[in-house]
Each structure stands twice: as structure tokens, then as C-alpha cells.
Amino acid sequence: MDAHRKKRGRLDLIQNLAITLLTVSAVVLFAATQLPTLQESGGLHQWLSASPAAGDSAPTQEAAALSAPVRIAVSGTYGRYGSLTLTTADSDEFVLLATRLGEALGSAxxxxxxxxxxxxxxxxxxSIYYDFLEPLPLSVLAELMALPDMTAATASTCARQLVISAAGDGSVQLLLWDGGSTYLCCGTAITYGDLEDTVSRYEVGNAYFAFDYAESSEAFLQVFSRSLFLTPLPQxxxxxxxxxxxxxxxLLTKLGFNPYTNSRYMESxxxxxxxxxxxxxxxxPEGILRYQGSSKSVLSIDAADEVPTLEEAVRGAGQLLNQLLAGRSGDAALYLQRVQQAGNTTVLRFGYQAGGVPIQFADGTCAAEVVLSGTCVSALTLCFRQYTAEGESSLLLPLKQAIAIAAQQPGKELxxxxxxxxxxxxxAAWLLE
Known part of the structure; x- marks a missing residue:
């Protein structure tokens, strides 16, 4: 009898397990066949997406803050130090230079x-020279360098190149160029001693501008005077x-879309x-995402008011793009090329840079563009391109030959x-612009 009961008990256990497995299978099959409809109706989608969304962001790296490439020249009595491969994110190399610029801008x-x-x-x-490659409002430059807010008088002023320089009377001036026809200057609260201390930290002699050789070379005279060169050329x-x-x-989930929607098809x-x-x-198919929304789109950025400030627009658009690109751009990163605001519409354009050196598309397009209607993203274009540095160096044309070629188009920057x-x-190669 005991043997019979044990055998019967084992059979009951096996039957219960089988029933449980069949029940789970039925639920899974039901979810697989009905999930698109349920997600579109909103009921189950909200419950299912809550966990993946949290799980999606938890293990992934937080979106990197936007940075900007910057060319540097530090000039002393006996020469210049220069770099063509810095970004505002290079805390070890750029932090002191950013601090000095912050002091100059803050006291302007x-x-x-x-x-x-x-x-x-x-x-x-x-002097200390900064070239951010693109003209941007000073308030935006301060945002990219994590500097204190600018005064209202200077925040909207645009600058591509800036120089902190000792004046003849012992004071220190700030001069800027907007990339066009505007040059401006003002005094700063920086002391001559502070500027001298910063300059003394750099070993000068590896950099020069085109104007340094303009008197002795016709070719150097023909190119843009502040074209910056290094000796030896960078690798x-x-x-x-x-x-x-x-x-x-x-990606669709990050944009607020249901990836299982039935409204998904392939064009020829x-x-x-x-x-x-x-x-x-x-x-x-070439790796470009194009999003089209409206002024009431769910996709939006954070801002204090209905129309974001330029800094809020740059911060929000940069975070959105970097979240979409997370882990997909390799050794490259996006940088801001332009921001324009008219009424409640803000347009931002971005390019790729690798190691502080810009990457230009041969067709002249930008890497990304975001159009905001108020805080809503009404349009977005993003080229997904991954760049990885190889061991070999780019073969660069010797500077003497590059200058000779550039001289054929006077006034262009090399x-x-x-x-x-x-x-x-x-x-990498020599370009004229």
C-alpha cells in the first residue's frame, strides 16, 4: 500500500508540474500574439514598459555631457605652445585654461x-588664445566649459576665437572675434601676475601662426593670418x-515609440x-535616423519656461543625442556647431570630432540637427557613425607643400x-575653409 501511495504521489506531482508548464506556455503564447494590439491600446504597454525602461537606463552609462573641440596657443616671451587636439572635456589639460577664461568672461x-x-x-x-572652431554665444561656451553664468551684457555676444592678453599698461584684456567681421575687446580683473603664472606652466616653441611668417614668406601671407601650425605636425x-x-x-523606445507597433513598414x-x-x-539604410514630430510632441527637453534659454536648449538637445548615441560613436563625440533661436523655434546643429579634431562629411551635411518648438522636439536628424582609432597615423602633406597649395586661394584658413x-x-588631411 505504501509503495502504491508513493507511486500515486509522484504521478500527481508530475501532473501538477505539467499543468503549470502548460499554463505558463499559454500565457507566453497569448502575450506574443496579442502584445502589439495591447501595447497600442496602452493598457499592458504601460505595465510592461515600466520595468524595461528602468532596466534600460540602469546598466547603461549615463549620457556624456556635451563638449567642444578647442585649439590653444599659449604665448610667452620666447615662443608659443600650441595644441590642436584638446576638448573642453579634457579636465587634466584644459582645466587651468578654462579657469582663466572663466575669470576673464566673468569680469568682462x-x-x-x-x-x-x-x-x-x-x-x-x-597671452592665451582659444579657438572653438565655431562662433557660439558666450553663455553657451560657458555652459560647455561648466563656467559660471555670464552677465546679461555679455551672455548673447558670439565668439569663435578669444585671447586673454597683457596690455601695455600692465592690465589684462580680453579680445574676441565672432568668425565674421566683428572684433571686440574689454578689460578684465585678471592680474598680470596670474596670466604670467599660467603662461609659465607651458613649454613654448612648438607652435606659430601664419602671420608670424607673413613678412618673410609670400605663401604664409596668403592664408588666413591665424591659421595655427605645430612643429612637428601632430600624429x-x-x-x-x-x-x-x-x-x-x-532607439524607438528612447524616442517614446512602441517598437512592436503594426504601423511599421519597409520602403523599396x-x-x-x-x-x-x-x-x-x-x-x-545608410545609418541616418529622421524623426518628425510636432509642436505637441511627447519628445521634449527640460526647461524652466515654455521657450528654453540657449543654454537649456544646448544641454537638453545634447543629452538627447548622447542618449541615442550611447555606445555607438566609438572614439568620436558630437560637438555643437551652431545654435539659432527665433521666437519659440530653436535650431541646433552638431558635428563629430575625434580627439579634438573635427570630422567633416564630404557632402557638407552635419552629423545631427535638432529643431525645437518651445521645449518639444519637432524634428531630429542623427547620423549613426562609429569611429575607432587605428594604430597607424594619417599621412599628412608636409606643411611647406600644404601652404603652397593654400596660397592659391588667398584668405582661406588652413x-x-x-x-x-x-x-x-x-x-586626417589639410583642409581650406
Whole structure:
């Protein structure tokens, strides 16, 4: 009898396990077949997405803060120190220079007009020169360098190049150029001793501007006077390049889309189209994401008021793009090229840079563009491109030959940059602009 009961008990246990497994299988099958409809209706989608969304952000690295490439020249009595490969995120190398610029901008009150000659003369004295490659409002530059807020009088002033320079009377001036025809200067609270102490920390002699040799060389005279060169030329690595638009479901989730929607189809061109309400995402086969929303889009940035400040717009757009790009850009990062605001519309354009050196697309397009209607993202374009530094260095044309070629187009700036033509590798080269 005992043996019979034990056998019967084992059979009951096996039957219960089988029933449980069949029940679980039925639930899984039901979810698999009904999930798209349920998610579109909103009920189950909210419950299911809450956990993945939290899990999605927890293990991934927090979106990196936006940084900017910056060319530097520190001028002393016997020469200059220069760098073409710094960014505002290089805390070890840039922190002191950022601090000095913050002191200059923070104490600047009233700018007066000056000219290019005065700017170049300032570079010939004890000075620190900053070139951010693109003209940006001073308030935005302060945001990118994590500096204190600017005064209202200077916040909206645009600058591409700035120089902190010792004046003849022992004071220290700040001069800026907006990348066009405007040159401005003003006094600062920086002392001559503070400037001298900063300059003394750099070993001068490896850098020079085109105007340094303009009197002795016709070729140097022909190029933009503040084209900056280093001796020896920097070793810039060759980059491998690849389309990194993969795992599109996670991207759609980050944009607030349901990746399992039935409103998802493929065009004959290979472009995938996903629609949800008044929002559309197009995923192009060449690795470009195009989002189209409206002034009432769910996708938005944080701001104190209905219309964001420029700093809020830059911060919000940068965070959004970096979240979308997380782990997909390799050794490159986005940097701000332009921000414009008219009424409640803000347009921001971004490029890629690797090691402080800009990467330009051969077709002249930008890496990303964000259009804001108030705080809502009404349009977004992002090129997913991954760049990885190889061991070999780019083969650069010797400067003497590059200058000779550049002299054929007087007034153009000669600089080093990467050009991406859509191939598997990208090398640095001399460019004119």
C-alpha cells in the first residue's frame, strides 16, 4: 500500500508540474500574439514598459555631457605652445585654461570695437588664445566649459576665437572675434601676475601662426593670418568608420515609440518607417535616423519656461543625442556647431570630432540637427557613425607643400581635419575653409 501511495504521489506531482508548464506556455503564447494590439491600446504597454525602461537606463552609462573641440596657443616671451587636439572635456589639460577664461568672461563688462590687427597684436604679447572652431554665444561656451553664468551684457555676444592678453599698461584684456567681421575687446580683473603664472606652466616653441611668417614668406601671407601650425605636425590616427544604426527597437523606445507597433513598414529604398500618432521615424539604410514630430510632441527637453534659454536648449538637445548615441560613436563625440533661436523655434546643429579634431562629411551635411518648438522636439536628424582609432597615423602633406597649395586661394584658413566620404576608413588631411 505504501509503495502504491508513493507511486500515486509522484504521478500527481508530475501532473501538477505539467499543468503549470502548460499554463505558463499559454500565457507566453497569448502575450506574443496579442502584445502589439495591447501595447497600442496602452493598457499592458504601460505595465510592461515600466520595468524595461528602468532596466534600460540602469546598466547603461549615463549620457556624456556635451563638449567642444578647442585649439590653444599659449604665448610667452620666447615662443608659443600650441595644441590642436584638446576638448573642453579634457579636465587634466584644459582645466587651468578654462579657469582663466572663466575669470576673464566673468569680469568682462563692456566690450568696445577693435579690429583684426589689434587681435593679432594681442597674440604677439603674453597671452592665451582659444579657438572653438565655431562662433557660439558666450553663455553657451560657458555652459560647455561648466563656467559660471555670464552677465546679461555679455551672455548673447558670439565668439569663435578669444585671447586673454597683457596690455601695455600692465592690465589684462580680453579680445574676441565672432568668425565674421566683428572684433571686440574689454578689460578684465585678471592680474598680470596670474596670466604670467599660467603662461609659465607651458613649454613654448612648438607652435606659430601664419602671420608670424607673413613678412618673410609670400605663401604664409596668403592664408588666413591665424591659421595655427605645430612643429612637428601632430600624429593623428587613421579612423575606421562604420554604420552604427543597429538595435533599432531600443532607439524607438528612447524616442517614446512602441517598437512592436503594426504601423511599421519597409520602403523599396530600404528605409524603415515607423509612425505613432503625429510622430514619424524614418531609419535610412545608410545609418541616418529622421524623426518628425510636432509642436505637441511627447519628445521634449527640460526647461524652466515654455521657450528654453540657449543654454537649456544646448544641454537638453545634447543629452538627447548622447542618449541615442550611447555606445555607438566609438572614439568620436558630437560637438555643437551652431545654435539659432527665433521666437519659440530653436535650431541646433552638431558635428563629430575625434580627439579634438573635427570630422567633416564630404557632402557638407552635419552629423545631427535638432529643431525645437518651445521645449518639444519637432524634428531630429542623427547620423549613426562609429569611429575607432587605428594604430597607424594619417599621412599628412608636409606643411611647406600644404601652404603652397593654400596660397592659391588667398584668405582661406588652413587647418587639419578628418573628411568622411562614407568609406571604411577616415584619415586626417589639410583642409581650406
Amino acid at each position: 563688462r563692456s566690450f568696445s570695437p577693435c579690429d583684426g590687427e589689434a587681435f593679432n597684436d594681442a597674440l604677439s604679447r603674453l 593623428l590616427p587613421v579612423l575606421t568608420a562604420a554604420n552604427s544604426l543597429a538595435d533599432t527597437d531600443s 529604398s530600404g528605409t524603415e518607417v515607423i509612425t505613432e500618432g503625429d510622430q514619424t521615424v524614418r531609419l535610412l 587647418f587639419l581635419a578628418y573628411t568622411d566620404s562614407g568609406g571604411d576608413t577616415v584619415s
